[in-house]
Amino acid sequence: MYNAYTRYVRRHDDDDDDDDVLQKASTSSNLLECLSIITKILMGIAHSVYTFVQLIFTTIYPVEKSLKNNVILVTGAGRGLGREMSMQLAKEGAKLICVDINADGVKETADAINDGWAGQGAVADYYTTNVAEPSEANELARAVEEKWGRVDVLINNAGIVASAPIMDATDEQIRRMVDVNLVSHFWMIRAFLPAMKKRNDGHIVATSSVAAFTCAANIVPYAATKYGVTGLMASLREELRSDPSVANIKTTTVHPFFLDSSPINVKHWEVKSAMPIVSIPQVASAAIRGIKREYAVVTVPELLRFIMHVVWILPQKSADYWRDTFSSQINKA
Ligand SMILES: NC(=O)c1ccc[n+]([C@@H]2O[C@H](COP(=O)([O-])OP(=O)(O)OC[C@H]3O[C@@H](n4cnc5c(N)ncnc54)[C@H](O)[C@@H]3O)[C@@H](O)[C@H]2O)c1
Incomplete structure (x- = not known):
């Protein structure tokens, strides 16, 4: 028998499904955002190490521009x-x-x-x-x-x-x-x-x-x-x-x-x-x-x-x- 109660339950089941889908989408987007931040931090650390090494190298072998005729x-x-x-x-x-x-x-x-x-x-x-x-x-x-x-x-x-x-x-x-x-x-x-x-x-x-x-x-x-x-x-x-x-x-x-x-x-x-x-x-x-x-x-x-x-x-x-x-x-x- 299809009555008002059945319609109510179905609508709420549909809503629950939608919520599940939304929640999954939001969890995976949060995960992606987190991964992107972690990648940026790791790249930042690698970049800082690289620039420190570069600084040591350029202190020993400096590159200097000439100021002659400037x-x-x-x-x-x-x-x-x-x-x-x-x-x-x-x-x-x-x-x-x-x-x-x-x-x-x-x-x-x-x-x-x-x-x-x-x-x-x-x-x-x-x-x-x-x-x-x-x-x-x-x-x-x-x-x-x-x-x-x-x-x-x-x-x-x-x-x-x-x-x-x-x-x-x-x-x-x-x-x-x-x-x-x-x-x-x-x-x-x-x-x-x-x-x-x-x-x-x-x-x-x-x-x-x-x-x-x-x-x-x-x-x-x-x-x-x-x-x-x-x-x-x-x-x-x-x-x-x-x-x-x-x-x-x-x-x-x-x-x-x-x-x-x-x-x-x-x-x-x-x-x-x-x-x-x-x-x-x-x-x-x-x-x-x-x-x-x-x-x-x-x-x-x-x-x-x-x-x-x-x-x-x-x-x-x-x-x-x-x-x-x-x-x-x-x-x-
Ligand atoms: N003396 C210190 O211990 C010391 C320490 C750290 C930084 N500094 C800075 O170094 C710089 C040079 O200092 P200094 O000890 O050779 O000073 P200084 O007083 O020996 O020479 C400053 C020169 O600036 C000129 N001047 C002042 N007002 C001017 C204006 N409105 N337009 C054009 N020229 C003007 C003066 O005539 C002077 O020739 C300054 O910016 C100073 O703040 C000085």
Whole structure:
């Protein structure tokens, strides 16, 4: 007898069958998803091992590009690290565009290069520019590209510092540090990147600091700008990497520890450090080696990057202990 009860039971039997089919389909799709994730993880591990082996191999037998005849623009070239990088790059036979807000300093650097290394094909030009002003950065790009045709390597190195507790730094000091140390990178990159993109060729370098991997009292605004530069450069690299039409544009971010600046330079800070501070020539040559090997990150000394990352993953109180025991203390200069 086919009655309402039979219809009810049949409908529910059909529903149960549908549920079974759906459940089986969902279980097998979950299984496939799981397998795909496990495969990706295994491939990731294999890829990491491969890149570690490759790193060891390329450290022993490095592949370096030549910078001879490259047009290289260095900001903050009027003294300190910028001047030293310009000098060392000149020895490599590069054509230097020295840029600084300090007209006398930048002329001195260019004159020293033209007098010293002209025989090796080095030549230097100089521009007095405030890189923290977007209109000046754009005008610089226009003038340099008109005269030199291209910029192969852009080194954003200009920076300033004032060491003081946060409440003692003036509003003007904080604003200026953010403008010169961080915001100027945006203006310079946006002024020079379009031509690099057109050629799908170029290299953008930034001088950050070990301050971007750690923390220290009395340089709160400075450290914040250096974290900013490191973040800017890492994300810029991702943006370039995600577009195959500009894949040949490289980035390098340099993180120096405290420099033993020459006494003629303005003293930035008094440092009490358990680690030996580094020399300006040492940082300049590490930065240039990093550019030639197309490293994304250069730290001087290299070991410090590893130590800082280990300290980051420690429990906070343990990290504080290591910092208190071994880290640098910065006093107002
Ligand atoms: N000195 C250190 O211990 C240390 C440590 C780590 C990182 N750094 C970074 O290295 C870079 C160079 O430092 P340094 O010790 O050679 O400094 P420095 O003061 O000796 O030289 C910086 C140069 O930048 C120029 N400059 C400043 N403002 C400018 C602007 N608005 N436009 C154009 N040029 C400008 C200055 O005139 C100067 O010639 C900076 O970015 C600094 O933050 C320095």
